Amino acid sequence: MGNRGITLRSEDFSAWYNDVIMRAELADYAPVRGCMVIRPRGYRIWELMQAALDGMLKETGHENAYFPLLIPQSFLAKEAEHIAGFAPQTAVVTHAGGKELEEPLVIRPTSETIIYSMFSKWIQSYRDLPLLINQWANIVRWEMRTRLFLRTTEFLWQEGHTAHATESDAEAEALLILRLYRKFMEEWMAMPVVTGLKTESEKFAGALRTYSCEGMMQDNKALQAGTSHNLGQNFSRAFDVQYQTEEGSRDYTWNTSWGASTRLIGGLIMTHSDDNGLVCPPRLAPVQVVVVPIWRKDEEKSAVLEAGQRVEADLKKAGLRTALDDRESMKPGAKYFEWEGRGVPVRLELGPRDLAENKVVVARRTGGKAPSPMTDIGATVTGVLEELQQQLFEDALERREEHSHRNLDRSGFIELMEGQGGFVYGGFCGGARCESEIKEKTKATIRVLPDSEFRSPEPQDKCMWCGNKAVSEAVWAKAY
Amino acid sequence: MGNRGITLRSEDFSAWYNDVIMRAELADYAPVRGCMVIRPRGYRIWELMQAALDGMLKETGHENAYFPLLIPQSFLAKEAEHIAGFAPQTAVVTHAGGKELEEPLVIRPTSETIIYSMFSKWIQSYRDLPLLINQWANIVRWEMRTRLFLRTTEFLWQEGHTAHATESDAEAEALLILRLYRKFMEEWMAMPVVTGLKTESEKFAGALRTYSCEGMMQDNKALQAGTSHNLGQNFSRAFDVQYQTEEGSRDYTWNTSWGASTRLIGGLIMTHSDDNGLVCPPRLAPVQVVVVPIWRKDEEKSAVLEAGQRVEADLKKAGLRTALDDRESMKPGAKYFEWEGRGVPVRLELGPRDLAENKVVVARRTGGKAPSPMTDIGATVTGVLEELQQQLFEDALERREEHSHRNLDRSGFIELMEGQGGFVYGGFCGGARCESEIKEKTKATIRVLPDSEFRSPEPQDKCMWCGNKAVSEAVWAKAY
Numbered sequence: 001m002g003n004r005g006i007t008l009r010s011e012d013f014s015a016w017y018n019d020v021i022m023r024a025e026l027a028d029y030a031p032v033r034g035c036m037v038i039r040p041r042g043y044r045i046w047e048l049m050q051a052a053l054d055g056m057l058k059e060t061g062h063e064n065a066y067f068p069l070l071i072p073q074s075f076l077a078k079e080a081e082h083i084a085g086f087a088p089q090t091a092v093v094t095h096a097g098g099k100e101l102e103e104p105l106v107i108r109p110t111s112e113t114i115i116y117s118m119f120s121k122w123i124q125s126y127r128d129l130p131l132l133i134n135q136w137a138n139i140v141r142w143e144m145r146t147r148l149f150l151r152t153t154e155f156l157w158q159e160g161h162t163a164h165a166t167e168s169d170a171e172a173e174a175l176l177i178l179r180l181y182r183k184f185m186e187e188w189m190a191m192p193v194v195t196g197l198k199t200e201s202e203k204f205a206g207a208l209r210t211y212s213c214e215g216m217m218q219d220n221k222a223l224q225a226g227t228s229h230n231l232g233q234n235f236s237r238a239f240d241v242q243y244q245t246e247e248g249s250r251d252y253t254w255n256t257s258w259g260a261s262t263r264l265i266g267g268l269i270m271t272h273s274d275d276n277g278l279v280c281p282p283r284l285a286p287v288q289v290v291v292v293p294i295w296r297k298d299e300e301k302s303a304v305l306e307a308g309q310r311v312e313a314d315l316k317k318a319g320l321r322t323a324l325d326d327r328e329s330m331k332p333g334a335k336y337f338e339w340e341g342r343g344v345p346v347r348l349e350l351g352p353r354d355l356a357e358n359k360v361v362v363a364r365r366t367g368g369k370a371p372s373p374m375t376d377i378g379a380t381v382t383g384v385l386e387e388l389q390q391q392l393f394e395d396a397l398e399r400r401e402e403h404s405h406r407n408l409d410r411s412g413f414i415e416l417m418e419g420q421g422g423f424v425y426g427g428f429c430g431g432a433r434c435e436s437e438i439k440e441k442t443k444a445t446i447r448v449l450p451d452s453e454f455r456s457p458e459p460q461d462k463c464m465w466c467g468n469k470a471v472s473e474a475v476w477a478k479a480y
Numbered sequence: 481m482g483n484r485g486i487t488l489r490s491e492d493f494s495a496w497y498n499d500v501i502m503r504a505e506l507a508d509y510a511p512v513r514g515c516m517v518i519r520p521r522g523y524r525i526w527e528l529m530q531a532a533l534d535g536m537l538k539e540t541g542h543e544n545a546y547f548p549l550l551i552p553q554s555f556l557a558k559e560a561e562h563i564a565g566f567a568p569q570t571a572v573v574t575h576a577g578g579k580e581l582e583e584p585l586v587i588r589p590t591s592e593t594i595i596y597s598m599f600s601k602w603i604q605s606y607r608d609l610p611l612l613i614n615q616w617a618n619i620v621r622w623e624m625r626t627r628l629f630l631r632t633t634e635f636l637w638q639e640g641h642t643a644h645a646t647e648s649d650a651e652a653e654a655l656l657i658l659r660l661y662r663k664f665m666e667e668w669m670a671m672p673v674v675t676g677l678k679t680e681s682e683k684f685a686g687a688l689r690t691y692s693c694e695g696m697m698q699d700n701k702a703l704q705a706g707t708s709h710n711l712g713q714n715f716s717r718a719f720d721v722q723y724q725t726e727e728g729s730r731d732y733t734w735n736t737s738w739g740a741s742t743r744l745i746g747g748l749i750m751t752h753s754d755d756n757g758l759v760c761p762p763r764l765a766p767v768q769v770v771v772v773p774i775w776r777k778d779e780e781k782s783a784v785l786e787a788g789q790r791v792e793a794d795l796k797k798a799g800l801r802t803a804l805d806d807r808e809s810m811k812p813g814a815k816y817f818e819w820e821g822r823g824v825p826v827r828l829e830l831g832p833r834d835l836a837e838n839k840v841v842v843a844r845r846t847g848g849k850a851p852s853p854m855t856d857i858g859a860t861v862t863g864v865l866e867e868l869q870q871q872l873f874e875d876a877l878e879r880r881e882e883h884s885h886r887n888l889d890r891s892g893f894i895e896l897m898e899g900q901g902g903f904v905y906g907g908f909c910g911g912a913r914c915e916s917e918i919k920e921k922t923k924a925t926i927r928v929l930p931d932s933e934f935r936s937p938e939p940q941d942k943c944m945w946c947g948n949k950a951v952s953e954a955v956w957a958k959a960y
Contacts, residue, residue, distance in 0.1 A: 028598065030548045031555075032585065037598055040543035040613070047544065063520035064527065068510045069549075069587075069618055069634050070571070075511075088578050091550070093587065096571035097622030105512065107549075107573070107587075118508065118517055127809075133520070138549055138618065142577030154549050329607075 002275045004337070009275060013219040018148065020269055023341040024278040027148045034146035034153030038262065041342060042149075044286035045265055046156065050136065052188050052283075053158065053260065056180050062132040062160060067114050069138070070105040075113040078238040082112065085205020089141040091153075107140040112206065112231070112257055115161045116239035123163055123253060125244045130173070131163040139261070149266035150223075150480050157261035163241060163253040167232070170254035171209075174230040177258045178211040181226040189264065190281040190392035191215045191271045192400055193225060194423070194475055196448030201435055204257075208232035214447040214475070216400040217270035220421040222447045222477035225267050228258035266480075271396050278343030279365055281392050282385035287344045289315055289381050290323045291360075294332050294351035307355050311348060311377055318378025320385070340365060345388050346381055364388060406456050410465055413476070417442035423477050425450070427460030427470030434465040444476045482755045484817070489755060493699040498628065500749055503821040504758040507628050514626035514633030518742065521822060522629075524766035525745055526636065530616065532668050532763075533638065533740065536660050542612040542640060547594050549618070550585040555593040558718040562592065565685020569621040571633075587620040592686065592711070592737055595641045596719035603643055603733060605724045610653070611643040619741070629746035630703075630960050637741035643721060643733040647712070650734035651689075654710040657738045658691040661706040669744065670761040670872035671695045671751045672880055673705060674903070674955055676928030681915055684737075688712035694927040694955070696880040697750035700901040702927045702957035705747050708738035746960075751876050758823030759845055761872050762865035767824045769795055769861050770803045771840075774812045774831035787835050791828060791857055798858025800865070820845060825868050826861055844868060886936050890945055893956070897922035903957050905930070907940030907950030914945040924956045 002008045006023055007015040021027050026042030038046065054064070070093060077083045086109045093105040108114065115133065123131060136158050146152050160177060164170040178195055185191045193213040203210035207229035215223045235241070236252040245251055272279040282288050293308035295301045305326055312324045323344075325335050332349070339347055349361040349369075360377060362384060363369035372380050403422035405412075413424055421444075428434070428446065439445050449472045459473040482488045486503055487495040501507050506522030518526065534544070550573060557563045566589045573585040588594065595613070603611060616638050626632050640657060644650040658675055665671045673693040683690035687709035695703045715721070716732040725731055752759040762768050773788035775781045785806055792804045803824075805815050812829070819827055829841040829849075840857060842864060843849035852860050883902035885892075893904055901924075908914070908926065919925050929952045939953040 028601070030594070031597055032548050032550050032552060032594075035548040035550065037548065038546040040545050043545045044543070046546075063524070065520050065523045066518040066526075066636065068512050068515040068517065069620065070512050070515065072512060091573045091576040091585075093571045094574045095584075097624070098568050104575075105571075114510070114512075117511055121508070140549065144577070156546065 004276050004341070006275060006277055006341075009218060014147075016275070017266075017270060020273050020278050021148050024343055026265065026269075026278070029148075032153070034143055036148050036152050038156075041286055042265060045268070045280065045284055046262055048284045048286070049188070049264060050158075053184050054136075056184060057134050057158075057160070060176065060180065062134045065133050065135055066137070067111050067118065067135060069108055071108055071111075071114045073104045073106050075117060076106060078113060079206045079234055081234075082206035086110065086141075089143070091140045091142055108137070109139060109141045110257075110259070111135065111137070111159055112161065112235050113239070116235045116241055116255070119161075119163055119236075119253070120239050120241045123241055123243050126165050126246050129163055129165045129243060129253065130169060132160075132173075133162065134158055134160045147266075149269070150263055152262075155262045157259050159259040160257060162256045163236070164255070165243070165245070165251075165253070167254050170230050170232070170256050174209070174211060174228045174256045174258070177228040177256070178213065181213050181228065181258075181260060185213055185215065185225055185264075186393060188281070188283050189268050189271070190389055190396060191225070191267055192393065192397045194448060194450055194454050196450040196454065196475065198227070198448060199435060199446050199474075201432055202446065204229045206231060206234050208234065212448050214477075214479075215267050215271060216403060216423060216477070217267070217480070218399070219270070220403045220477075222423065222479040223263070223267045223270065224447070224479060225264060226258070226260035229256060231255040231257060272392050273343070277341035279392070280343035280345065282345045282389045285343065285345050286321060287323045287342070288321045288385055289346040289348060290325055290339045290344050291315070291348045291350060292325045292332055292335050292339075294349060300352045304350060304352060304355060307374075308350050311350065311360060311374065314378045315381060318382050320378065320381060336363075346384055348377070348381070366391070407460065408464065413444075413464060414442055417444050417478065421478050423447070423475050424464070425456050425459070425473055425475055426464030427462050428472055428474035429463035429466055429468040430471040431463070431466065431468075434463060438465055438476065443478050445479055446474045447477050447479060448475050449473065450475050484756050484821070486755060486757055486821075489698060494627075496755070497746075497750060500753045500758050501628050504823055506745065506749075506758070509628075512633070514623055516628050516632050518636075521766055522745060525748070525760065525764055526742055528764045528766070529668070529744060530638075533664050534616075536664060537614050537638075537640070540656065540660065542614045545613050545615055546617070547591050547598065547615055549588055551588055551591075551594045553584045553586050555597060556586060558593060559686045559714055561714075562686035566590065566621075569623070571620045571622055588617070589619060589621045590737075590739070591615065591617070591639055592641065592715050593719070596715045596721055596735070599641075599643055599716075599733070600719050600721045603721055603723050606645050606726050609643055609645045609723060609733065610649060612640075612653075613642065614638055614640045627746070629749070630743055632742075635742045637739050639739040640737060642736045643716070644735070645723070645725070645731075645733070647734050650710050650712070650736050654689070654691060654708045654736045654738070657708040657736070658693065661693050661708065661738075661740060665693055665695065665705055665744075666873060668761065668763050669748050669751070670869055670876060671705070671747055672873065672877045674928060674930055674934045676930040676934060676955065678707070678928060679915060679926050679954075681912055682926065684709045686711060686714050688714065692928050694957070694959075695747050695751060696883065696903060696957070697747070697960070698879070699750070700883045700957070702903065702959040703743070703747045703750065704927070704959060705744060706738070706740035709736060711735040711737055752872050753823070754846075757821035759872070760823035760825065762825045762869045765823065765825050766801060767803045767822070768801045768865055769826040769828060770805055770819045770824050771795070771828045771830060772805050772812055772815050772819075774829060780832045784830060784832060784835060787854075788830050791830065791840060791854065794858045795861060798862050800858065800861060816843075826864055828857070828861070846871070887940065888944065893944060894922055897924050897958065901958050903927070903955050904944070905936050905939070905953055905955055906944030907942050908952055908954035909943035909946055909948040910951040911943070911946065911948075914943060918945055918956065923958050925959055926954045927957050927959060928955050929953065930955050
C-alpha cells in the first residue's frame with residue numbers, strides 16, 4: 001500500500017487498478033453478479049468519449065439508430081459460427097408479463113442478427129447502399145471472471161453495422177473504422193495502439209476478417225481496445241439481405257460491424273494513472289482544471305475567493321471544464337490529495353501572496369508547479385493542457401517501445417512471458433497448433449498480424465516457435 | 481386515404497399516425513413482439529431532444545450515471561406498492577451462461593430499487609446531500625397493446641433519482657423538474673402542456689405524490705408526456721438510505737424520481753403533423769432546411785448546382801442543419817413530396833430564373849412560399865425557422881383551448897366524451913368512486929389536478945359527477 005492509501009502498481013497491479021477506480025469514484029460494484037455502476041465521474045469520461053467518437057462517425061457519414069434489446073433465440077442460430085461463439089454467454093428471458101414465452105428471448109450479446117433482419121427489409125436496390133448505421137447501446141455477456149470496466153456482465157458500447165455493394169467497399173469500411181478508432185485512441189485517450197489483423201482463432205464469431213487496435217497497459221499486458229470486422233456475406237446470406245444491382249441482377253450485400261466499449265475507460269486508467277490515483281488525459285477529463293483558493297485569516301478570505309471566481313470565469317471563457325474548490329471544511333493539502341486522486345490534469349493554487357503579485361501557481365497532475373501571471377490564465381492553462389495531452393501520449397509510446405521485443409527465440413520468449421512480459425514481434429508459421437501451444441505454455445496470444453507501418457524493419461523469416469517458414473510477422477502478448 | 485398515400489386524420493387518426501411514421505421513416509416494427517426499431521430519422525430527433533434536456537438537467541446540477549439493466553427480483557419486492565404496480569409487466573431472466581440462475585433477474589421497468597440500493601452505500605452524511613443523479617437508459621415493460629413510440633415493450637428514457645435532507649427539498653426538486661419538463665416541451669417541442677398533481681389512483685407505484693405534464697393531441701386525447709414524483713421516504717426506508725444530520729442524529733433521505741421517454745416523439749408527431757406527413761418543430765428537426773436545385777437543360781445544371789452549394793454553405797455557416805438534394809434521378813415535385821413527408825420545416829427552391837434574379841424561393845412546410853434575396857439567406861431562414869417554431873406552439877395552444885371545456889354537467893360531459901372529446905375542467909369531490917365510475921362510463925380519467933395557473937377563473941364548487949362539495953378542480957380527458 002502506498003502512502004496515498006492506494007496499492008502500489010509494483011506491488012499488485014490489479015489491486016492498484018481497483019483502488020484507482022474507487023478513489024476517483026469512477027465506478028462501483030453492483031448488487032448483481034459481474035455488473036458495475038458507472039458513477040458520475042466515470043460516466044462523464046464516457047460521455048466525452050462518446051461525443052468525440054460520435055462526431056467522427058457522423059463526419060464519415062454514419063447515422064445513429066436504435067434496435068431492440070431482446071433478440072429471438074432462433075435469430076442467433078442463423079449464423080453457425082455466431083451462435084457457437086455467443087450462445088454460452090447469453091442471458092435468456094423465459095418469462096414476461098406473468099407468462100412463459102413461446103420462444104425465449106436473448107439479451108443482445110451483440111446486434112448483428114437483429115440488425116441484419118431489419119436490413120433485409122430496408123435494402124432493395126444498389127441505391128440504398130452503402131447503409132451506414134451505428135448504435136449506442138448496452139450489451140450483456142455472461143462472463144465468468146469480471147473486472148470493473150474491462151470485463152463486466154453488462155457494458156455500454158457503440159456498434160456499427162454497415163452494408164455495401166461490393167467486397168472491396170466493405171473492406172474499405174472496415175479499415176476506415178480501424179483508422180478512426182486508432183485516431184480516437186491516440187488523439188483523445190493519448191493511448192498508442194498497434195493495429196492489424198486477428199488470426200482465425202481470435203477473430204469475431206461470424207466474421208471473414210477481424211481487425212483490432214491493441215494498447216499496452218502499464219503491466220505490459222495488451223488490451224484489445226476496439227475491433228472492426230469484415231463480415232463478408234455471412235450475415236447477409238443468413239438473413240437474406242439482397243439488393244438489385246445497377247445491372248438488374250440480385251446479390252447479397254457485403255457487411256461490416258465494429259465496436260468500442262466502456263472497456264476503453266479501463267484502458268485509459270491503466271495507460272496513464274500512477275500511485276497517486278487517476279491520471280486523465282486533458283481532452284477527456286471531466287474537470288480539466290481546478291482552482292483552489294487558499295486563505296488563513298478571515299480578512300484574506302473574500303479577496304482570495306473573489307479572485308478565484310474571476311480566474312474560474314476566465315478559464316470557462318477559454319472553453320475549459322473547471323471546478324472551484326471553495327469548501328471551508330477542508331485544508332488545501334486535503335483538497336490537492338482529492339483532486340489528484342480524481343485525475344484532474346491542472347490545479348491552480350491561489351493564496352494572498354499570489355494575489356498580491358497577480359499570479360497563480362499552476363500545478364500539473366503529472367508533477368511540477370510554477371507561478372504564472374493571472375492575466376491570460378485561460379490561454380496559459382489551455383497551452384499546458386495541450387502539452388500534457390501530448391506528453392501522456394509520448395510517455396505511453398516510449399513505454400510501449402521499451403517493452404516491445406524483436407528477434408527473440410523460443411526460450412527467450414518463454415522467459416520474457418514468465419517475467420515482465422511485453423509485446424513480442426516474431427515470425428509466425430500461420431499454424432493454429434503453434435498458437436495454441438504458445439497460449440498453453442505462456443498464456444500469450446497473437447494480438448495482431450501487424451499492419452505494415454507496425455512491422456519490424458527486418459521481420460523474422462521463420463516461426464518464432466516451430467522454426468518453420470513464417471507466413472507473416474505476429475505480435476504476441478498476454479492480454480486482458 | 482389522402483392523395484399523399486397517408487390516411488387522413490379525419491378518417492382514422494390511429495392509421496394516420498402510423499402512416500406518418502412510416503412515410504418519414506422514423507421507426508419500424510421489430511421482429512420482437514411490441515418492440516420497435518428507431519430508424520436514423522427518428523433517432524436524430526431523440527438525440528436532439530436528449531441534447532436539449534440533458535443540457536437543462538446539467539445546468540440545474542444533475543449528473544449522469546449508469547446503473548445495471550438487471551435487477552434481482554427480490555429488490556422490486558422491497559417496496560410494497562412498487563412491486564404491485566410493476567410485477568405484472570416485468571420480463572424475467574431465468575437462465576444465463578447456460579445455467580438456471582439462483583435468483584431470477586428482472587429487466588428494469590424503472591430503476592428506483594437498484595439506484596436506492598446504491599444510494600444507501602454512497603450517502604453517509606448531510607454533506608452528501610442533495611445527490612442529484614440522472615440516467616439515460618432503456619426500459620422494458622411487457623405491455624399488452626403497443627403502439628410505435630407511445631407504448632412499446634422497450635423504450636428509451638431518462639430517469640432522474642435524487643436524495644434530499646428534507647421533505648421540502650424533495651418537494652422543491654419534484655416541482656423544479658416539472659417546470660423544466662414543461663419548458664422543454666413548450667420551447668423545444670412546441671407542445672403546450674397542462675401541469676398538475678395526479679390523483680391517488682393515477683400516481684406512480686411507490687410515490688407520495690406524482691406531478692405530470694399533459695399535452696393534447698390532435699384527436700383531443702391527452703398524452704402524459706413526463707412525470708415527476710415526490711417519493712417521500714418510501715424507498716429510503718425500503719433500502720435503508722440514511723444520513724447523519726448536521727445535528728448528529730440519523731434520518732432517512734427524502735427522494736424524488738422523474739422520467740421522460742421516447743414517447744415524446746409520439747407526442748411531437750401527434751401535436752403538429754398533418755395529412756401530408758410529419759411536421760417537425762424547427763428546433764428538433766434533423767434537417768431544418770433542404771435546398772432543391774432545379775434545372776431542365778444540361779447547360780443550366782452546373783450554375784444551379786453551384787449556387788445550391790453556395791446557399792447550403794451559407795445556411796451551414798448560420799448554424800443550421802441542412803441538406804442539398806441534388807439527386808438526378810428524381811424530379812423536383814417528387815423531392816418536395818418526400819421532404820414534406822419527412823417534416824423538414826423549410827425548403828429552398830432554386831432554378832435558373834431565381835438564380836438570374838439572385839433569389840431563392842422559401843417554402844414553408846406548413847404552407848406558403850415566397851422568393852427571397854440570396855444575400856443573407858442564412859439570417860432569413862433562421863428568422864423563418866424561429867417564426868415557424870413560435871407559430872406551431874401558438875397553433876397547438878389555440879387548438880387546446882378550443883377543445884378545453886368548463887362548466888359542463890354530468891350529461892354534457894358524457895356527451896362530449898362520446899363525441900369529439902377534449903379536456904374538461906370540472907369540480908372533483910376527491911372520491912375514488914367518482915373517478916372509477918367516470919372511467920368506466922366514459923373512458924376519461926383525471927389527467928391532473930391542475931396547478932394554479934391552469935385553474936379556471938371560477939372553478940365549479942361541486943363535483944361535476946356526484947354533485948357533492950368539490951375539494952379541487954380536475955382536468956379530465958381520454959388519454960394514451
